[in-house]
Amino acid sequence: MVHTSLDVVDEKISAMGKALVDQRELYLGLLYPTEDYKVYGYVTNSKVKFVMVVDSSNTALRDNEIRSMFRKLHNSYTDVMCNPFYNPGDRIQSRAFDSMVTSMMIQVC
């Protein structure tokens, strides 16, 4: 399911002909509403993609909340990347990152 959403992300990326300069454009919005989930995409300037899958029953999630969540995610991710010991592509094991993500998820639930 995440893979299909990745395909959708690639579609959208290829659809955009111009460079993504505005962070707003990085937010791809609701990628693909399925029966149970909603998938939100977010791509960074370095083509790192964040995919967020949300349960559709969670109707309280507004678009702006998703955006802010992606923002926080992006910031935490850059913090993780700053660590020279972190190799891009590895599983992120940063405690700060994990705690941020957990708190974010708790906040919406």
Add this chain to the structure above:
Amino acid sequence: MEGLTLSDAEQKYYSDLFSYCDIESTKKVAANGRVLELFRAAQLPNDVVLQIMELCGATRLGYFGRSQFYIALKLVAVAQSGFPLRVESINTVKDLPLPRFVASKNEQESRHAASYSSDSENQGSYSGVIPPPPGRGQVKKGSVSHDTVQPRTSADQQEPASPVVSPQQSPPTSPHTWRKHSRHPSGGNSERPLAGPGPFWSPFGEAQSGSSAGDAVWSGHSPPPPQETWVSFADTPPTSTLLTMHPASVQDQTTVRTVASATTANEIRRQSSSYDDPWKITDEQRQYYVNQFKTIQPDLNGFIPGSAAKEFFTKSKLPILELSHIWELSDFDKDGALTLDEFCAAFHLVVARKNGYDLPEKLPESLMPKLIDLEDSADVGDQPGEVGYSGSPAEAPPSKSPSMPSLNQTWPELNQSSEQWETFSERSSSSQTLTQFDSNIAPADPDTAIVHPVPIRMTPSKIHMQEMELKRTGSDHTNPTSPLLVKPSDLSEESKINSSVKFASGNTVADGYSSSDSFTSDPEQIGNNVTHQRSHSGTSPDNTAPPPPPPRPQPSHSRSSSLDMNRTFAVTTGQQQAGVVAHPPAVPPRPQPSQAPGPVVHRPVDADGLITHTSTSPQQIPEQPNFADFSQFEVFAASNVNEEQDDEAEKHPDILPVEKASDSASSLRVAKTDSKIEEKTAASVPANVSKGTTPLAPPPKPVRRRLKSEDELRPEVDEHTQKTGVLAAVLASQPSIPRSVGKDKKAIQASIRRNKETNTVLARLNSELQQQLKDVLEERISLEVQLEQLRPFSHL
């Protein structure tokens, strides 16, 4: 070796020390590790220790026999006394004081030394520590008994544990725990019969064994010595000295073993010195770190790039995950580079980890960067230096977080938060787009919405708003207050700009709502949003189409007179903005009904709601004035041309917005209730617009109706009453002009004159109200600031 003559005291002391080092109870050979540790505790330079070892023959023999040990001890005493190390000096130096060793083990020794040489300091420290838990402390520091062997062994365990424990326990007690552990002699580091501080100890024990196992270099000797020294670290001054000694001893060990690389030795030293009360950095350690820093980056004020730091710390052979964690902890500003302080903290953590201490989840205070001040005090002593360290973090945060100077003081997180704040400023631009909220959002977050409007509005109070927003993140309660502030500011702005008032309010409201959205999810971002919004609103009513309603209706103010009013009010509004929060009395000129039409029409839906709300709120507040306004409108409507109506509308808006400010301040939620009013307003507005020259009769009527309904919503009408009275008088003075579309010119001109008079009156009233509003808002802001300061922050 040359013959060694020892005094009785020396003999006893040396035998104690030897038994301490003689972990294997061979009575013949003192364990290298212990010896090295002991030597480290002697606080002698590494080369001196090396020399001593050489002289005593240990190097030659490869081990410390009793005689070698004794000679070495004697040489230590010689060196500590300042005499040159010579083989002859062993016997030639008279009245040599007993060698002093500073370290846990050394504590024992130092105790002895103290007892022998009146080292009161050590004794004092120990006595304080020992007496308490007799149970635990099998080793009574106060007592002269040498539980050297056991303490030594336990020290090993303790070391790993002590660092851990020390943080947990008060320093005085830590030694006891050490003792306890020492009591449980474990053949190796792995055994740790930890009781009491057990939990800490065991992990350390494991960690210790793990770390020791992991490090081939250290496994041999370092664990015990470092542990022992660490144990002593728990004690305050003596401990720290021990720690310093460890580096020396460690080095010696390294040299003796010929293992190593300077890195290893350094690491060993680091290990021993990493835990000082739990995380303090001793002077010697710090000096060591600084030297290492220099090897990478000659400029002490510069940075070590991430790659270089990575290489350096990889040499410590810690797992990448742990190094990654250490980096996370120590790179305070998350810039991918290490300053001197950050480097020292990282180094310290590596040493600690090497010694078996678990990494903390959060950077300890003593390791906070910005310890730059401490370097000066480093010479003063460990304690002072360390104290300075802990003190510096508090100072540092403020420096790191310019945006939140007062807030960052206590918190390391504050720094982060400040960073986040900074991040927000970056993101605020993007978040601005968020301002385009649906009006639905606003009602959902009344508080946030309230908050936002204020910041946006007031340019002068932006700083206040930011502070408020900052506080808001910390505490939600601020929101209620800030929203009020926000609202009034919005309203005031609105009032200021007749035509643009509505837009301003709409904008701010819209911004506020938008920001409120983001606020809920990310308060800080919202602040930024608001900030930006403020800039928008502050810049000009005309600009910032984005979220808020279409450009200020200035264009819509076709009325020439309205322009004047706008200017007049704009000035006042500007002044009031600072204090606009809940301006009870000032009801922003609602009237805008005539004005509103233009802006309202253009505004997007949300803005509409907001604007109407704002417009209605002012109307609501000064119900009386509104009525007055309306009557005015009626009067004007009767005889007015479009312009006149506009004037009235402008005047009213001026008054109403002020009132609205107070209204909105009181309750944003009113928006919901006002929705219906808004509808009416909107209806009236368009009606007004359409009417144009037609009298204001229709608009006033709806407005009046709205006012009535809004009266319920308006809590603060006190001041308004006064103003309304004035208005009423003014309006009453005006002859009721029937709304006749086709009045003849004369009547129109007369009505024009009357309208102008009313305008001036209203303008005066508006300025007065705005002034009041400003004052109240200022008070409010100061109170909120105080409140914020008193409240704890809750980040994100």
